[in-house]
Every structure is written in structure tokens, then in C-alpha cells.
Amino acid sequence: MQSLTNRSKVVVNKEMSFGERLYLPAVFQGMWITLKHFVRALIKGPNTVRYPEEKRSFAPIWRGWHVLKRDEEGRERCTACGLCAVACPAEAITMVAAERQQGEEHLYREEKYAAVYEINMLRCIFCGLCEEACPKEAIFLTDRIVPADYVRQNFIFGKELLVEGIEPDKRIDVSKRQKHLTEKQAPPA
Amino acid sequence: MFLLFTTALLLEKSILVLALFTVTLGVAAYATLAERKVAAAMQDRVGPNRTGPFGLLQPIADGVKFFMKEDFMPNSAERWLYILAPGAFMFVACMTSAVIPWGTELTLFGRPVALQVADLNIGILYILGFTSLGVYGVMVGGWASNNKYSLYSAIRASAQMISYELAMGLALIAVVMLTGTLSLREMAEQQAGLNWNVWYQPLGFLIFFVCALAECNRAPFDMAECETELIGGYHTEYSSMKLGFFLFAEYINMFIACAVIAVVYFGGYNFPGLDPSWLGGLMGLVVMLAKTFFFIFVFMWIRWTLPRFRYDQLMQLGWKTLVPLAMVNMLLTGTFVLVFES
Ligand code: SF4
Numbered sequence: 224m225q226s227l228t229n230r231s232k233v234v235v236n237k238e239m240s241f242g243e244r245l246y247l248p249a250v251f252q253g254m255w256i257t258l259k260h261f262v263r264a265l266i267k268g269p270n271t272v273r274y275p276e277e278k279r280s281f282a283p284i285w286r287g288w289h290v291l292k293r294d295e296e297g298r299e300r301c302t303a304c305g306l307c308a309v310a311c312p313a314e315a316i317t318m319v320a321a322e323r324q325q326g327e328e329h330l331y332r333e334e335k336y337a338a339v340y341e342i343n344m345l346r347c348i349f350c351g352l353c354e355e356a357c358p359k360e361a362i363f364l365t366d367r368i369v370p371a372d373y374v375r376q377n378f379i380f381g382k383e384l385l386v387e388g389i390e391p392d393k394r395i396d397v398s399k400r401q402k403h404l405t406e407k408q409a410p411p412a
Numbered sequence: 413m414f415l416l417f418t419t420a421l422l423l424e425k426s427i428l429v430l431a432l433f434t435v436t437l438g439v440a441a442y443a444t445l446a447e448r449k450v451a452a453a454m455q456d457r458v459g460p461n462r463t464g465p466f467g468l469l470q471p472i473a474d475g476v477k478f479f480m481k482e483d484f485m486p487n488s489a490e491r492w493l494y495i496l497a498p499g500a501f502m503f504v505a506c507m508t509s510a511v512i513p514w515g516t517e518l519t520l521f522g523r524p525v526a527l528q529v530a531d532l533n534i535g536i537l538y539i540l541g542f543t544s545l546g547v548y549g550v551m552v553g554g555w556a557s558n559n560k561y562s563l564y565s566a567i568r569a570s571a572q573m574i575s576y577e578l579a580m581g582l583a584l585i586a587v588v589m590l591t592g593t594l595s596l597r598e599m600a601e602q603q604a605g606l607n608w609n610v611w612y613q614p615l616g617f618l619i620f621f622v623c624a625l626a627e628c629n630r631a632p633f634d635m636a637e638c639e640t641e642l643i644g645g646y647h648t649e650y651s652s653m654k655l656g657f658f659l660f661a662e663y664i665n666m667f668i669a670c671a672v673i674a675v676v677y678f679g680g681y682n683f684p685g686l687d688p689s690w691l692g693g694l695m696g697l698v699v700m701l702a703k704t705f706f707f708i709f710v711f712m713w714i715r716w717t718l719p720r721f722r723y724d725q726l727m728q729l730g731w732k733t734l735v736p737l738a739m740v741n742m743l744l745t746g747t748f749v750l751v752f753e754s
């Protein structure tokens with residue numbers, strides 16, 4: 224079989240030479256390696272991130288807990304077209320569409336909206352295909368981690384967990400993710 | 413007058429014994445922490461750091477944990493032996509420290525005080541005797557648990573300890589031939605300055621060192637424990653402070669073994685410029701401890717570097733390599749002594 228790395232060694236069950244049977248050269252070689260690690264750890268400290276005190280920052284385009292965006296006037300962008308559900312390889316998204324009634328224009332941007340919108344976070348593989356499919360820029364993945372739970376039912380996130388708040392301070396910034404998506408989808412120059 | 417002298421001697425020795433006991437326990441406790449820290453550093457990790465600054469309270473937390481745990485005893489265990497074994501192991505481990513000279517004689521309140529509990533004229537024999545008793549703790553513990561893994565481990569451990577004791581004894585005989593004494597104090601006194609035995613006995617030192625590793629059940633000879641094959645070996649069935657005793661006694665053993673190495677081969681408390689004053693005496697103690705700690709570090713270093721020997725390899729190394737080597741070493745030393753001292 225062809226070697227991929229050039230680092231593999233063929234193992235032979237040959238008699239050990241006298242030097243090898245002494246063990247000591249190999250022992251000292253090994254101890255030299257551990258000593259190097261020891262000294263390095265003493266001087267520089269290990270690379271460990273000490274978690275609760277120190278948190279690694281997320282990648283700006285981290286794919287986590289979805290958000291359903293509102294537009295500038297606070298209306299839900301989603302029009303329940305179902306393209307995200309179709310695109311989803313994990314079949315995690317379900318929704319029930321409804322027609323916007325008179326007097327609800329300030330709530331929903333389009334005439335059709337999602338009365339129920341659910342993502343099963345246990346099915347979701349956080350691939351981000353729903354974002355790409357969405358024609359209304361309604362759904363985005365964010366850098367929030369879906370919290371753990373004891374009950375499976377609680378992983379089915381409804382609109383109350385997905386739609387962002389109306390108040391400006393409750394809006395969720397997805398500009399980085401948005402930028403990343405536009406760059407990704409731009410035709411190659 | 414005689415009464416006064418005896419009282420003073422008794423007092424002095426009791427204080428010494430107490431101090432030594434405390435120091436031994438303290439060193440053993442902190443050796444457990446040091447072991448984990450050294451292991452961590454060698455594996456590019458952090459090690460325990462949650463209990464106090466740098467995890468310095470970890471040994472206390474461990475002790476509390478051991479006391480709080482359920483003291484479980486298997487139904488089919490040999491009741492009394494099962495209880496006796498950890499205690500015996502611990503006792504034997506602590507006893508060995510009595511003959512080690514920790515420093516020169518200091519003059520306290522107008523009388524010379526040797527930093528040694530008992531200056532036996534057969535100190536080396538005493539140590540060898542007690543280390544061979546150590547095997548009883550492991551064997552009895554493993555056998556009394558009535559568990560096949562423990563029994564295997566106990567058998568292995570006793571075979572290993574007995575085999576390596578042989579080479580150890582032979583290596584020590586060469587030193588005895590060279591120094592002409594069995595007393596550890598005299599041995600230490602002979603190695604003034606840098607006139608250490610290791611320069612005359614490099615091979616003997618190597619053999620002794622390897623055997624000391626085996627005697628202490630330390631990797632790469634931790635046949636008695638073998639977490640991977642024998643699920644903890646002879647203390648599989650032990651829990652709570654009984655287990656704590658076993659683990660703790662192993663660290664005490666390591667401390668004592670390192671002290672013996674330092675005394676027998678590395679001049680004990682001697683260093684160039686040791687003077688008989690107060691300060692010099694204390695410096696000697698510090699030097700002795702420093703040497704001991706260095707060897708403890710080497711023990712740990714070896715443990716976190718080398719994989720365990722297979723059982724047959726272990727026996728082969730013991731009987732076919734170390735014993736003949738030790739005999740050759742003895743022969744050479746004998747010739748050397750004969751030629752140069754007559
Ligand atoms: S991220 Fe992927 S798996 Fe998750 S809901 Fe969107 S399309 Fe489905």
C-alpha cells in the first residue's frame with residue numbers, strides 16, 4: 224500500500240542488537256524527550272486554555288443556535304416558503320404557514336408568515352444550508368451554543384427561542400456571518 | 413547522672429522519631445502532588461490546580477476523600493489479613509527510615525545530637541530486611557482479597573521483589589567491600605566532599621537503581637499494579653483509607669529508597685565545604701534532602717517516560733542480566749580492593 228505521509232515504518236521482528244538489548248540508549252533517548260517537554264512546560268507553561276476562567280473566542284462565522292431575523296421595522300422576515308426545510312439535509316426544520324391578517328402588518332413583512340417554526344436541534348447538524356437557501360435573509364446561524372438539556376422535547380426550538388427580540392438591544396448581530404455568506408456565494412472573479 | 417542522660421536520650425530520640433515520621437508523611441503526601449505535576453508537565457498539561465494555589469492543598473483533599481469513601485470489604489475476603497495488610501505495608505515502609513543518617517552531628521544544649529534515629533552497625537542489612545518484609549503487605553493484601561486479579565498481581569509482585577532483591581543485595585555487597593562497613597553513618601562519613609561511592613561503583617549504582625525501582629513497584633516495573641491488565645493489581649478490592657495506605661506507603665517507599673541511594677552512592681549529607689558548625693550541619697541536612705528529592709524526581713521522570721516491562725522480560729532482566737552483572741561487579745570490586753589496599 225502506498226504510504227501517505229512517508230513517516231510509516233515497516234515493523235520487523237528481528238533479533239535486537241547488543242546495543243538495543245542494553246535498553247539504556249533507548250531509555251535515555253526517551254527521557255531526553257520527556258525532559259524537553261518538562262522544561263518547555265516549566266518555562267512557557269502548557270498551551271492549555273484554563274476553561275472557566277479563560278474562554279476561547281468563537282470563530283466569527285461560527286455556526287450555532289439559529290436566529291430568525293426581523294427587518295429594520297421589527298417585522299419578521301420569514302415568509303414560510305419552506306425552502307430552508309427543503310434544503311435541510313437533516314430534515315430538522317418544520318413549519319406551519321399562515322396568512323397575515325389585517326392589522327398585523329407591523330408583525331410580519333410578507334403576506335404569508337410562519338405561525339409555527341420549529342428546528343429540532345438534535346437533528347440539526349449545523350451545516351448552514353438553511354441560511355443559504357433562504358431568499359428573505361430570514362434565518363442565520365449564530366455564535367451561541369445550543370445549551371444541554373435532560374429532555375429530548377426541549378431540543379425542539381420553537382419561534383420563542385428562534386425569533387430575535389424587537390428591541391434594538393435584543394437584536395442579534397449576524398453581519399459577520401452575512402458577509403461570509405455573500406463572499407461565499409459571489410461568483411468567482 | 414545516668415538517669416538524666418537516659419531521659420535526654422529518650423527525649424531526643426522521641427523528638428527525632430516524631431519529626432522524621434512527620435517529614436516522611438509530609439514528603440510522601442506532597443510526592444503525590446509532585447508526581448501529578450511532573451506528569452502533567454511532561455505531557456504538556458497543567459495538573460491539579462483547583463485546590464489552593466498551584467493545587468497545593470490537593471494532598472489534603474485526597475486524604476479527606478479517602479476518609480469519606482465507603483470502606484468496602486468483599487464478602488469472601490480473609491477478614492483479618494485483609495485489614496492487616498495495608499497497615500503492615502505502611503508500618504514496614506515507615507520503619508526503614510530509622511537508620512538513614514539525615515545529617516552530621518549537631519551540638520544541641522551541649523550534647524551531640526546525631527540526625528539519625530538509630531545508628532545500627534548493620535544498617536544496610538536492616539534496610540534489606542525491611543524491604544523484603546514489604547512484600548508481605550502486597551502479598552497478603554492481594555491474597556486476602558480473594559480476587560483472581562489481586563492474586564495474580566500478588567504472585568507477580570512477590571516474584572519480582574524477591575528476584576530484584578537478589579541483585580540489589582549483590583550490588584550493595586560491592587559497596588560494603590569497598591567501604592568495609594555495614595553502618596550507613598560510617599558509609600556517609602567516608603564519602604566526605606565529593607568522594608562519593610558512585611565514582612567507584614557506577615555499575616553497582618545502576619544495578620541498585622534499577623532494583624530500587626523494582627522494589628518500589630514503580631514504572632517500568634509496576635507489575636504489582638498494572639492498571640491496564642490487572643485492574644489495579646493487589647489493591648483492586650481495597651477502598652477508602654485502606655487503599656490510601658497502600659498508595660501512600662508506596663510513596664514513602666520511594667522517598668526512603670531515594671534517601672538510601674543518596675546515602676549509599678551520593679555521599680548523603682556531604683558536599684564540598686561541609687564544616688562541623690551548626691550552619692554546616694543544617695546545610696548538610698538540606699543537601700541530603702535535595703539529593704533525595706532529585707532522585708524522587710528521577711523516579712517520576714522514569715515513570716512518565718517508560719512503558720511497563722512484560723513479565724517475562726522483567727524476569728529475564730532480573731535473573732539473566734542484573735544478577736550476573738552484579739556478580740561481575742562484585743568480582744571486579746573485590747579484585748580492586750585486593751590490589752589497591754594491600
Ligand atoms: S443548519 Fe443545516 S441541518 Fe441545521 S436546520 Fe439548517 S439546514 Fe438543517
Ligand code: SF4
Nearest residue numbers: 301302304305307357
Ligand atoms: S426561513 Fe427563509 S427559507 Fe425558511 S421558510 Fe422562512 S423565508 Fe423561507
